[in-house]
Amino acid sequence: MPFVAILGAGPLGGALAYALASRGRFDEIRLIDAEKTLAAGKALDILQSGPVDGCSTRVKGSTSLDEAAGAWVAILADPVNPDPLTHLAALHRRSPDAIVVCADAGHGVVMSRAVATGAVAPDRLVGAAPLAVASAARSLIALDVDLSPALVHVGVKAGTAPGACGIDWSRTAIDGVAADAALQRERQHRLDQRLAASFPPGPLTLAAAAASLAEAAWFGARPTFPCWWVTDGGSGAPRVDVLRFAPGGRARLVTPPGTGAGLAGSGAGR
Template identity: 40%
Template sequence: MRRQRCRHGRADAARSAGDDRHAVGQRCRRVHVRSNRISRVSIVAILGAGTLGGAIAHKIASRGRFNAVRLIDPAAGIAAGKALDIQQSAAVERFGTRVTAHGDLDAAAGADMAVLADASESGDTGERDGADAAVDTLRRLHRFNRRAVIVCAGAPHRPVVERAVAELGIPRRQVIGAAPAALQSALRAIVALELRCPPADVSLAVLGRPPERPVVPWSEATARGYALRHLLDVAAFARLQAKVPLVWPPGPYTLASATARVCETAAGQAGMKGLACYAVLDGEMGARGIAAAVTVELGGGGVTRIVEPALTGRELVELETALSGS
């Protein structure tokens, strides 16, 4: 066996130049195949280097689906420290995404995706003031980057999605909120605990206007392909329903994971279906001009379709009430 390995595996003077070129060609082809995960030059700009912004930058970089992540924050030193920390973890986590830090918003020029996160020095501003600041950031962004898909990552960003379309005139397909996907993930985990199965085996939708008016159509929820109504009794459903408001707001790691998935799906890098996102409705489900949690299909340019669910009579009333705001 040793002689056989030497005979077939040696790289000495007896190997011809043509064989060497063939081996190099094989290595090049292998590298090329690995790089096919990224189909084109793709850049994500993350607006805000706070706790959420840093978590999103790390999650997107570590998954290796984009070429570059630009972490942008007026506190450039904080952004630089987090970007360096993430970049230094690349050798351990084995990713090649380049992470850079910037202090000016114009660094988002040319980005394919723009993620609205949290500033590193956001302070104790109220929700309205925070929404005003977020909308102003998107206004400035839209002046020099009109093609980027905007993902609002924060839990309180539903009004920002709504105002970005109504006040800034950004096409509704280009502005989405990722918080419902994080809530969807949290609820799948709770159901999995109840059934003692992996969360990935659970499928459910999140609709309405969380956190005030979330609607979970339990009639369509499944686990391992079986309807939950066949797996859980009435008491178990009551327990699950009572836990829905308790998992809001989602934490930064859940929000970061959901945002990464939304970005990848919208950029065509991952084919995840059934994502719940904030999107502005234009006649769907009888509502117009409001942002709501809905199941969306994402593709190049953002939202390609809003999926209207099959609901029971009771769930339909709950959704209509949630969308009417009454």
């Protein structure tokens, strides 16, 4: 039975469990949190909303990491104390064949540590924050130019601050026109500032990105996804790379060599 294990039942974990349950691709969602009845309460709330949403996905709450054993996809959601690396390694040990998705915008550092220490193999670990940033950027640009976000394609690159991402204007297009031709530099700079001021993305945006990535990572998908990916053995910060997923969690790098930037949009990778 295909199921997803989510570690952390805070605002991000709860939103992520609801997003995955409402999509209905996985048979079961297991929400795990050490805080007594937190995961069980949120799981019950999602189950009770199912008849209204027309959703029949099973959602289970637990305090035990053992519930993650055999997961198809394991997701590290809300910040876990005292050391998220310990929990990330525990997730991987219980489901060594699963793709591990780091959903929070602050998970870049723990991803590098996980690979550097051998806690998680680099080809089983991806971060969803760049996809969330791309979604936020598409919305900001669309509002600024008064177009649908579906007509905006955004390139994403690593930011100057640790764990941050920004817009790669050289790989961004608006209604089929290169952003460098469609927007003056001053306007691009203003949008960069607005995006930086809104970082990190909120839990709903991060949850939507992680849910899309979790589905693509296991079932495969034609679109490409900008993700954090550790390619240097964990010696530095994760790169922002474009990945395409085949069924079973097999990721293929499609970023042009040396760019270190990802592209997201309604038609990206199709």
